[in-house]
Amino acid sequence: MRTHEFQPGRLIAGLVLMAAGALYLLGAAGQADPPWFFVLLMTLGGFSFAAVVGLVTYAVRRDRRDRITESGGSGGSGGR
Known part of the structure; x- marks a missing residue:
């Protein structure tokens, strides 16, 4: 199975959107009343x-x- 490169910026963006969605769901259920701003x-x-x-x-x-390229090494990590 091929692996992909870890991208922490995308992880943070996804977590922020999930938190915003959770706040809106809580607001729709009447459990919380977060201001829109x-x-x-x-x-x-x-x-x-x-x-x-x-x-x-x-x-x-x-x-x-x-x-790595300046030192002439091949890296060997496969881009990970």
């Missing part, structure tokens, strides 16, 4: 954080890849 700010903040994490992850992986 709270959910909006939470989602925008979570997406911003996910973007920063994604950029940092990309920069770290690019730096590692450049170091």
